Amino acid sequence: MPVKVNSQLPAVKQLEADNIFVMDEDRANQQDIRTLKILVVNLMPRKMVTESQILALLSNTPLQINVDFLQMTSHKSKNITQNHLDTFYKRFDEIETEFYDGMIVTGAPVENLAFEAVDYWDELKDLLDWSRSHVYSTLHICWGAQAGLYARYGIPKHKLSQKLWGVYQQSVENPKHVLFRGFDDEFFSPHSRSTENFSVELPQDFDILSVGDKTGLSIAAKKNLREVYSFGHLEYDRLTLDFEYQRDKANGESEQIPEHYYPHDDPSQTPKMNWSSAASLFFSNWLNYAVYQDTPYDLRKLAKYEYYNL
Structure with a gap:
């Protein structure tokens, strides 16, 4: 899928180096779709x-996508310059009248805080309320999934006795579900969290799509696919868990080695990556079946005809 973003975004050079097609704005504007x-x-x-x-x-996938990044203006980022955010990210007041086929809410390293203690919680809640009439399908990831369930339904997260950290085998509970078309019976996914959600607390109009012996609930979705919740990190690259391990070790926070990640549990060896194909297929299925197949051609109908079903 040609991804259309600001051609000056630093990530573009890395994607092109990895032979991933990123379309510049001039070429995208010439396509009549x-x-x-x-x-x-x-x-x-x-x-x-x-x-x-x-x-x-x-x-x-062979569709063209326009991607906007959104910043939380109520939060001061420590690991990125404000210039980067001002250049490549939008604020909510800039997109408030826009409509989107899909939205992705990433994880965040704040899971040990109460939701209300997160400095951008009110801003995020307002965004999720807005998405009901302005976004067709939302994919929530890790803490973003826990935050979505709490903000939308009041479903709490629960503290784990030990951090869940590593790469774990997951089940495919319903192989015929559109989000898992093309999957084998089992797949692997990275997880990095200290809290969890329970399947029994989900609303009745949810499908439980994937669980794990160690991870518990892994992926769930509303039956109409307007909301998808993934409690792992399929988007992680090979070295993300390694970075987190080295960071925590250097900070004296923990020397816990991510499970099933390094060969022979030896951090000096290159980590294994056995979730790449599952990640690619899952995101492609979400785009195709939860977004592209059902989203209205005129996105303004999201608000006019109340496409969001409570």
Whole structure:
């Protein structure tokens, strides 16, 4: 899928080096088609890394996508310059009257805080309320999934006795579900979290799509696919967990080694990556079946005809 973004975004050079097709604005404007509009709410601290990861996964189908990144103006980022955010990210007041085929809400390293203690919580809640009439399908990732369930339904997160950290085997609960078309019976996914959600607390109009012996609930979705919740990190690249391990070790926070990640549990060896194909297929299925197949051609109908079903 040709991904259309600002050609000056630093992630573009990395994507092109990895042979991933990124279309510049001039070429995109010459194509007589309606592009899919995707809003990425990037809450991760290493924003440039997450930009590359998300854009790479949005590039695997033959549709054209226009991607906007959104910043939380109530939060001061420590790992990225404000100039980068002002140049490549939009504020909510700039997109408030826009409509999007899809939205991605990433994870964030704030899961040990109460939701209300997160400095941008009110802003995020307002965004999720707005999405009901301005976004067709939203994919929530890790803490973004927990935040979505709490903001929309009041469903709490629960503290784990030990951090869930590593790459874990997951089940495919319904192989015929559109989000898992093409999947094998099992797949692997990275997880990095200290809290969890329980399947029994989900609303009745949800499908439980994937679980794991160690991870518990992994992926769930509303039956109409307007909301998809993934509690792992399929978007992670090979070295993301390694970065987190080295960072925590250097800070004296933890020396816990991510499970099933390094060969022989030896951090000096190159980590294994066995989730890439599952990640690519999952994001492609979300774009195709939850977004492209059902979204109205005229996105203004999202508000006019109340496409969001409570």
